[in-house]
Amino acid sequence: MGGLREVAAPFVVPGPSGVTIRAGLKGLSGQDEKALCLVGDLLGSLASRDLKDRCAAGLDHDNDQWARRKRVLTEESSSRWAGSITKATHDQWALARRSQLARIQMLQAGVDMVRRRLSLPIGAKGSQGLPGGYRSQAEWFTKSRRLHLLEDRLKQERADYEAGRVRVAHGGKKLLRTRHHLEAAQLTEEQWRRQWQAERRFLQADGESGRRFGNETIRVTPDGEVTIKLPAQLAALANAPNGRYVLACRVGFRHRGEQWIDRITVNRAVAYRIHYDVGLDRWYLTASWQTPSVRIVTLEAARTAGLIGVDTNADHLAAWRLDAHGNPVGEPRRFDYDLTGEAPHRDAQVRHALIRLLHWAKRHGLSIAIENLDFTADNTREKHGRQKRFRRLVSGLPTAKLRSRLVSMAAELGITVVAVDPAYTSRWGAQHWKHPLTTETRKTTRHDTAAVAIGRRALGYPIRRRTAPPPQHQSDAVGHRTVQAASSVPGREEARPRIPGPRTRSVGAGCGAKAGDQCAHNRSGHAAEHELWQQDSLPFSL
Structure with missing residues (x-):
């Protein structure tokens, strides 16, 4: 039992810090879909370029570079669109860094495991939850070659992590690799191209507290009207004042709709995202906001x-x-x-x-x-x-x-x-x-x-059950003899040792503390029998 690891204490899991709801954009006209595609493709190209600049900066990125990136994007879109793009690309870079660290930890665990198994004799059995040696000389040789491969991958990942290099793709690596395996994915090149363009579109705007209905870029009114602030290059598509485009459909949230209305009526921040589902051929609007702790x-x-x-x-x-x-x-x-x-x-x-x-x-x-x-x-x-x-x-x-x-x-x-x-x-x-x-x-x-x-x-209780006594001693003069390990007892979660002999509190003959004291026993010649003892007679009044 010496190999058991320390058990961590239980804790209460904190609740979620945000809310996300989604609704379909039903009844869009052909002009609406065309406008959404043009805006999404333009902003998506800007997001791809900004992601490239953010990855090139690496660990040397600072607030001055962030402001410079935002100024460049503002000239081609707007200040609010630029803020949403720079924040999204920075979050994507940070997510890639966390994934890179998890990859390093997984490779290190694999290298340590292979080294341990290679150090054991062939056919050795495992112990303490760990595997033993490899089963044959051929498997040992194959794993020794794999060890060099894992070490090379680990060395490369560590070098990238220390240099701040990440490898990301705007639109997702998984869909990018699918381009080379269209037959296995049961897709045509045209179908893959539609999915790729839909994933690379950028139509999301962060909320702003104090602004009208909580968002100036993508504004949704309580009655469901959706208006979008167009970038400067697409201002000619506007069908409403101040360079805005109003969609022909109305949107409503069934889930948490009352909470959403309560927020936008008092101009609290709500972030929106518009995306297109290629498989269902539908447009969706996603709303999200932070909840108070x-x-x-x-x-x-x-x-x-x-x-x-x-x-x-x-x-x-x-x-x-x-x-x-x-x-x-x-x-x-x-x-x-x-x-x-x-x-x-x-x-x-x-x-x-x-x-x-x-x-x-x-x-x-x-x-x-x-x-x-x-x-x-x-x-x-x-x-x-x-x-x-x-x-x-x-x-x-x-x-x-x-x-x-x-x-x-x-x-x-x-x-x-x-x-x-x-x-x-x-x-x-x-x-x-x-x-x-x-x-x-x-x-x-x-x-x-x-x-x-x-x-x-x-x-807060140990997993081990109480130790029950034999049936003849469960309720005798010594009382109920079940024991429970206290929280301060070391090894209370471990198996109880086997104690030989009868499991009772009664003391065997010749084993007590006064085994050699003849005065403590009731036998002939005992000193207690030399005393005069007489029972009192009962009163006649009873």
Whole structure:
């Protein structure tokens, strides 16, 4: 047990900091679509050029260069369009930097794993959750060559990161690479070109508090009228005063529509984005704004009435309700979802499973405990080797999507989410809870016991159950003999050592503290028998 890592303390997950809603632009005329395409293509070309300048600046970028970039863009569009473009390109560069750092960490984990396995004898078994040596000399030789490849990639990524170089594409690398594999993607060149142009268009504007309806560039009135401030080069397309273009359609937000109207009527900032979906042949308007930071519920308050432990799996959520003392209550619940098919179907499946879970928690007024999962280092091929099925299983777990959706949806219902360390929850849950929770009418699975372990860890209790005494000593004179490890006991999450002999507090013959004191025993010749003792007679009045 010396190889067990330290378990992190549970914490309450903060709620979302923003809101995004979307509505379709139905009833656009041909002139409207033409105007949107021209404006989007012009601003998209400016955004591509600005992204190139931002990437060329690298780590030497400062406020003076930012202002210089904005002045250049203002001459060809407007100051507000220029501000939105420079902010979007800077955010894209920062995202590429974070992805580059994650790539370096993944390569470093792969290099360390290969080096460790190469240092072990061929056929050596693994220990403490780590794989052993390679199974054959041929595999060892192949992995030694792969080690040099990973080291070269790691060296190149580190050099780019230290120099501030990023490799990004306005429109997305994935779609750019699809151009070379049109047959595999089942696309024609014309279809790919339409998608590429749609992704490279730029039609998004940041909100401004104090301005009319919260946005001067893309303005949406409470009755749904959408007007766009045209760039200087396309001022001839204006059909409204002050170089503005008014769309023929009206827009309305069904989800959070009242909140959106409340914001724009008091001129609070709302950011808008107009984009075209090539597959559905529809235009959409997306509105987003920041929400004020709310007071986070304390961990003690979230534990008051107990909570629901949730175990995340590849095809379902396993949940079990626990009371405030860490005892399972009722029956386990299972919320299934199917992650096969296209992305909209997978997203809907995850959303529906979370809705059922949250409604169950809302009915009982309980918080939700979930694992703070991160499989970045566990889904690498260097750790699991030829176990492709297991790697696909781990990679298929929608941990990031589940976590983000659960937090945002729970915040709307006023449900607190507690994140716990996922270390050993499945193993210890099955070890300590599978047998006692299995009955003739209920077959408890490993995932159900993992949910119990997650809930107990969120409540601050150890996963190990209390040690029950033998039946003949459960309620005798010495009292109930179950013990619970305190929070200050080292290794309380570990397996209890096997103590030989009967597990009772009664002292065996000749083993007590007064085993050699004859005066402490009731036998012939004892000093207590030499004293005069006489029972008093009962009174006749009774």
